[in-house]
Amino acid sequence: MLHSKKVRSGVTNIGCPLLFGAALVASWQTGLLHKILKTDEYILPYPMRIIDIMKENSDKIMLNVNASVKVALIGLLLGSVLGYLIAIIATVFPKYGSGGLTIVSAFNAIPIVALAPVFINWTKDVSDIAEERSMAAKILVVTVTSMAAMSVNAYRGLTELPPFSEDLMKTYAAGRLTEFFKLRFPNSVPYIFTALRVSVPGSVIGALVSEYFAEYIIGVGRQIRENILIAQYATAWAYIVTACIIGIVMYAILMLAESIILKACLHRT
Amino acid sequence: MIFIVLFCFISFPEQRNINELKGTISMIEHERNDIEIMLDNVGMVYDSADGKEVTALTSVTMDIHKGEFISLLGPSGCGKTTLLRIIADLIHPTSGNVLIGGVSPKDARLKRRYGMVFQSATLYDWRTVIKNIELPLEITHCPKKERHERAMKMLDLVGLSDFADHYPRQLSGGMQQRVGIARALALQPEILLMDEPFSALDEFTREKLHVDLLKIWRKTNKTIIFVTHNIQESVFLSDRICVLSPHPGRLSAIIDVDLPRPRTMDIKDTPEFTALVSKVRNSFEGV
Numbered sequence: 001m002l003h004s005k006k007v008r009s010g011v012t013n014i015g016c017p018l019l020f021g022a023a024l025v026a027s028w029q030t031g032l033l034h035k036i037l038k039t040d041e042y043i044l045p046y047p048m049r050i051i052d053i054m055k056e057n058s059d060k061i062m063l064n065v066n067a068s069v070k071v072a073l074i075g076l077l078l079g080s081v082l083g084y085l086i087a088i089i090a091t092v093f094p095k096y097g098s099g100g101l102t103i104v105s106a107f108n109a110i111p112i113v114a115l116a117p118v119f120i121n122w123t124k125d126v127s128d129i130a131e132e133r134s135m136a137a138k139i140l141v142v143t144v145t146s147m148a149a150m151s152v153n154a155y156r157g158l159t160e161l162p163p164f165s166e167d168l169m170k171t172y173a174a175g176r177l178t179e180f181f182k183l184r185f186p187n188s189v190p191y192i193f194t195a196l197r198v199s200v201p202g203s204v205i206g207a208l209v210s211e212y213f214a215e216y217i218i219g220v221g222r223q224i225r226e227n228i229l230i231a232q233y234a235t236a237w238a239y240i241v242t243a244c245i246i247g248i249v250m251y252a253i254l255m256l257a258e259s260i261i262l263k264a265c266l267h268r269t
Numbered sequence: 270m271i272f273i274v275l276f277c278f279i280s281f282p283e284q285r286n287i288n289e290l291k292g293t294i295s296m297i298e299h300e301r302n303d304i305e306i307m308l309d310n311v312g313m314v315y316d317s318a319d320g321k322e323v324t325a326l327t328s329v330t331m332d333i334h335k336g337e338f339i340s341l342l343g344p345s346g347c348g349k350t351t352l353l354r355i356i357a358d359l360i361h362p363t364s365g366n367v368l369i370g371g372v373s374p375k376d377a378r379l380k381r382r383y384g385m386v387f388q389s390a391t392l393y394d395w396r397t398v399i400k401n402i403e404l405p406l407e408i409t410h411c412p413k414k415e416r417h418e419r420a421m422k423m424l425d426l427v428g429l430s431d432f433a434d435h436y437p438r439q440l441s442g443g444m445q446q447r448v449g450i451a452r453a454l455a456l457q458p459e460i461l462l463m464d465e466p467f468s469a470l471d472e473f474t475r476e477k478l479h480v481d482l483l484k485i486w487r488k489t490n491k492t493i494i495f496v497t498h499n500i501q502e503s504v505f506l507s508d509r510i511c512v513l514s515p516h517p518g519r520l521s522a523i524i525d526v527d528l529p530r531p532r533t534m535d536i537k538d539t540p541e542f543t544a545l546v547s548k549v550r551n552s553f554e555g556v
Contacts, residue, residue, distance in 0.1 A: 162391060162393070162394075163388075164387040164388070165393070167359050167387065170378070171359075171385045172405045173381055178408055
């Protein structure tokens with residue numbers, strides 16, 4: 001009974017989106033979508049055409065994918081580590097903690113479009129090579145956008161503890177470091193994943209948008225822009241699809257890691 | 270030179286000796302009287318949110334003997350949990366003195382002389398049952414093998430050996446609280462402080478745990494301070510009941526429970542038990 005219920009919910013969870021996706025692609029390929037959206041196959045090329053372009057340009061696309069993913073991952077890592085450190089500092093100094101986090105969140109509300117030129121200016125002396133300068137600026141943008149989600153969520157994980165658990169640690173005469181490793185850190189692990197669910201897609205978007213403003217022309221986001229500028233819509237679409245795939249794959253990896261770590265190691269759901 | 274040496278001999282050692290002597294005398298008194306916990310005029314005044322002073326507890330004076338089962342009984346707001354938390358050094362009294370085995374509550378806490386059981390089991394849901402019991406032993410750097418053996422012994426004491434590798438959420442509320450008791454006993458403390466540990470459990474589970482707790486107490490010989498608002502519970506379990514009354518929180522009576530031990534559930538049907546329950550009920554003031 002329970003098993004059949006599980007199977008049924010699995011079918012609804014995976015089956016429905018798949019069916020919707022298939023219907024969308026079918027209407028797109030048959031031209032029905034163009035009629036609905038009142039557009040033509042030049043602005044919105046057929047899926048098969050996009051796939052063909054992706055195949056033809058696979059080497060060039062992979063070069064740009066590498067550049068974008070590198071920026072997204074390094075920025076995500078730096079931002080998450082910094083965000084967690086900020087959360088720890090806020091926990092250690094509770095008086096200033098929540099205020100400090102509000103500032104970090106406010107900083108995060110500044111649009112990437114506004115941040116990117118500032119960071120490009122900051123990093124202009126980092127290296128003589130344009131590619132490296134641009135890379136640093138892009139990573140900085142992603143770092144800032146990933147930092148806020150992690151610091152706010154990790155702070156919750158470090159401070160919203162099970163009732164009496166702090167008292168329990170006190171009765172064991174546990175020091176602050178012991179309390180951190182035995183109680184606060186494990187308690188914060190699910191919150192780290194909550195933050196990553198926001199910051200992983202955010203890091204991809206951050207990387208793509210920051211490429212628009214970078215000095216050195218590389219990356220999936222930049223290629224979308226460059227191709228639209230020269231009215232190569234089919235190629236632009238090939239990069240748009242690539243960007244979607246990057247986002248989906250990174251999110252899928254996160255979900256997999258979350259289910260393995262939370263269920264197997266910490267036995268949580 | 271001679272003067273300085275003489276000065277050192279005469280003044281400083283003397284001062285130190287007197288302090289040491291005072292400490293020794295209080296220690297000897299404690300040992301001779303078999304007193305584990307001494308409360309002298311303990312009071313607690315809070316500052317409320319609107320800046321007014323709220324008296325949570327006023328002038329509590331009493332001694333608790335080694336191996337005794339004491340209940341702190343009273344309605345909400347009588348300061349019973351406050352008193353327990355003062356003994357546990359989780360809060361500091363605003364007046365009076367507390368001595369635990371001749372030392373301050375803080376020293377007793379740092380020496381890990383008591384284990385505490387809270388209203389909820391407070392188990393870490395990312396640790397298995399056995400790992401939860403091992404937690405205090407990990408903190409005190411007990412070797413891994415010994416840690417496991419001691420934790421298993423405690424688990425056996427509370428009758429949950431078969432559940433060592435389960436996670437807390439796979440256990441019932443009563444079982445979780447038994448794990449909490451096992452964890453509190455893991456460091457082999459002299460005192461067990463229990464803050465309404467069974468209040469969230471159903472009547473059937475609670476009665477079973479009462480009998481279990483008395484068995485554990487008999488086997489381990491701990492001093493137990495048990496906070497409760499349930500009169501029958503306190504009469505069934507305790508050697509003495511400290512009745513606390515509210516507004517302001519104060520000790521209004523100490524009642525000896527001279528029912529024979531070991532106690533079983535049948536004792537609740539005896540006229541002696543009923544008489545004690547009404548005696549305790551009548552001792553409340555201003556409720």
